[in-house]
């Protein structure tokens with residue numbers, strides 16, 4: 657009879673939940689240091705971007721009818737993503753409150 661004793665492997669179960677504080681000290685919210693708005697994708701060179709923006713526009717409300725009047729002066733980009741490789745190039749902190757976008 658061979659008594660083969662194998663050392664019990666100690667499996668440690670470390671389930672530490674790291675709270676990573678993301679500090680946004682920069683004024684811009686670019687996720688790539690070598691990329692700024694207007695440049696092609698740094699990953700694949702794609703020039704077509706998906707952009708999520710907020711802007712002011714003027715509409716005329718008249719008894720159920722809504723008529724578009726004019727675009728506003730305020731435009732803020734919330735998210736810019738490459739349309740080809742879906743690389744995230746810009747993310748505004750306000751996006752954290754917009755889970756559905």
Ligand SMILES: [Zn+2]
Pocket residue numbers: 697698699700701702738739740741742743
């Ligand atoms: Zn890309």
